[in-house]
Amino acid sequence: MTHWIVAPIILPAFVAAFVILAARYHIGIQRVFSVSSVLALIAIASGLAWQAADGTITLYQMGDWAAPFGIVLVADQLSTLMVLLTAVMALFVLLYVIGSGWDDRGRHFHALFQFQLMGIMGAFLTGDLFNLFVFFEVLLIASYGLMIHAGGNARLRAGVQYVLFNLIGSTLFLFALGSIYAETGTLNMADLANRVALIGAEETVGIRVAAVLLLLVFAIKAAIVPLHFWLPSSYAEAPAPVAALFAIMTKVGAYAIIRVYTMIFPPDLDITSGLHDLWLLPAALVTLAIGMIGVLAAQKLDRLVAFSIIGSMGMVMVSISLFTPAGIAAALYYIVHSTLAGAALFLIVDLVRTGRANLNLTPQPPAAGHALTAALFFIAAIAMAGLPPLSGFLGKLLILAAAFDTDLVVWIWVIVLGSSLISIVGFARAGSVLFWKAHSLEATDEADAMPRPAALSYVAVGGLIALLAAHTIFAGQVHGYTTAIAAQLFDPDPYIATVLDAPGKLSTPKGDH
């Protein structure tokens, strides 16, 4: 048994505690430790992904307690991919934070950042539903602190909404867990997969309620319509680098839906039939449409990007809710793409903000670094809207191809293509107003006095865009890998066997539980 699986959770926890206790007044030391921690996370995550790449599923039993009794961490292809994605994205966000000096505008940024990483990593790695709840709370409570970092009335108000909404979500999660435990007597995912399949046709009321409640909780996290209302103002009012980090948080919801609804409540299970295609797919289509219409309707750049996040989550969920191997593979490809593109866009929003009085979509005189920011916005917008040649286009093609055999193919194609057109118009309008019309105005002294964004900020955004380019160039390999992940997800028996058959304290002989 390798202990490396627990490292992505332990390492940020220790670094956060160290930063708070020993280095709270030294921003330089905090930066060094934070960056080294994220670099180490990337190394560990690459190692884990390498280990899982051939389909090996590695198990880590907390305190050596055997699976249904103790908490387990499981590293399979899906979770290691998400861990690696989080670590890589966190590095660029952190570089931007240091370059732009955001971390010095309030206290404890780096500690909260590390706690947030700990929660996200834990949510991806855990094999236990209640432990998933705990890691959700860890990442949420860190995100509450990050969300109101650097203060301000508008930010605090949006923070209150965000916290209240998520508290209600957590309560709902507990209700779902309680009903699952009452029905099955276990909260271990692998054990649940076995026991839910055994529930007779007559006594399905409780487990069906639990399945729907759980889906609602994950839908709140993934911002699926009609549970998306928390996202636009929270993401728009949060500090831009924090919003960029939050781009992975919606994906935690998508990850949880993929995990739970392929393993515990698979689409061919009778008791939850209809949940996937009858409810999730239309909701995902509406999410996509509303997100992209929001892009067109937004009056401020930060809201525009927030709505584009909702739209891209809709795209991801459309592909997930097909619940076919091709659909999940396409969704995973698109998740990687939209995380990187969303993070890049939020960072660009902050680049734009440094040279302007506000983010309203009105022409203002060009500021220092205008041309480079415009070019980066252009590339990131192309990626997010899904135009060729970047990976958003390939992701959409994969999703359209995956939807080709389904009953709702007409609806999916019309809404995916229509919303792409709308988002292109929305991004083009924003770009032309912000960057082209700026040149029709005389540069004022005030605009000249605005500071130029630091070089490190551009490095961070450029790095994310380079990753998008790599994601496009190596699309064949990446899609091959996500196809392998989807195949592993739809054959959960090795996962279940790995978790339940590993010996440990209190373990029962095979086939006896």
Next chain:
Amino acid sequence: MELLVASAIGILTAGGLYLVLRLRTFPVILGISLLTYAVNVFLFASGRLTTGAPPILRDGAEVYTDPLPQALVLTAIVISFGMTAVVVMISLGAFLGSDDDHVDDQPETDEDVSEGTS
């Protein structure tokens, strides 16, 4: 006893939901507290209700209650307590900063209209 526990959960949830739907932070926070009480009792009851039995298996014990929900409730209580403290502090900050404790987004221009809506 099942009826008592079930109706207690139901009443707490109903009251909590009603308060959560209010527009100002104080009732909403109270509502969330009620909801967390309801969910704590609910979690506790998810291991079936047994009175006067030890929560552990030991030699000679004929009946025992399921100890796991008690552990879950303990975790849930700690987390919800911490979260409530956080939300109280953030809402206090928001209220003291803007002199307005509405939860919903207010239009930035018409501040006079916002009075008397809760």
